[in-house]
Amino acid sequence: MFRNLPFFIVVILYVCSCNHVSSDRQKTVNYTKPKTHVKPKSxxxxxxxxxxxxxxxxxGDFDGDGTQEKLTEHYFNGLTHQETNKFYNVDYDYDIKMAYExxxxxxxxCDNKLIxxxxxxxxxxxxxxxxxxxxDLNGDGGDEVSCVTNKGDWSSLNDYSIMTYKNGKWVVLYWFPIWEWQLPELPRVGNQDISDAGKRIAVNLDTTNQRLLNDLTAFKGLVKKAGRNKIRIIYRSKNISQDTIIVSLKDRHPPL
Incomplete structure (x- = not known):
């Protein structure tokens, strides 16, 4: 019996070796099996x-003929030449980018096509x-118009221009420098009749936009008549933030 002992030992070692190799191979197969690629959600x-x-x-009566006219602001896309939106519901940088693009x-x-x-x-x-x-600031029988451009920039410096209709064209009667914060903030929407575009833009104002519209309606402006060819203005002074002075329309602008 003991003469066959070496034979049994060899058999046992062989079987163990085979099981070990099989196990290692199985591990290798499991390790190298490619993983399923899951595409992340964009x-x-x-x-x-x-x-x-x-x-x-x-x-107002802008040409002094005794008849009331209506002036309406329009905002156009320069590529399509159609009335368009001014802003987007993103940041101001994007608004500026789109205005230029x-x-x-x-x-x-004016509703009077002759003006x-x-x-x-x-x-x-x-x-x-x-x-x-x-x-009528200058006594010529026609109403003058003040306007301020909403520039596509980051500056708060601006000009307040007073326009008058003379000899068939609009000219600047007077202008003065202002800070934009001197003017009320505008609502982003409003009930406006865009007659030249053939449509009416009607929206419901939320609480914030209704408040801004009320503030705009109540705002008295930065100009008031102070006598013959004289006006009182609230302007951006070179000495202090803002100042109020009486000026002559003949000067065309305040001392700078």
């Missing part, structure tokens, strides 16, 4: 939503920050 990018923006509409421009049109429109400068703007009928 982050959804929200498409910017157009925001119409406010449009000014004022009335679309070559946007704005103008003030020329006022082109708002500079181009690539967001229309107007302010528009008001100032009444």
């Amino acid at each position: 982050r959804e990018v929200k498409k910017p939503v157009p925001v119409w923006g406010y449009r000014f509409v004022i009335t 679309r070559q946007s421009y704005s103008f003030i049109a 020329r429109r006022i082109d708002v400068a500079p181009a690539a703007n967001f229309g107007l920050l302010y528009l008001k009928n100032e009444g």
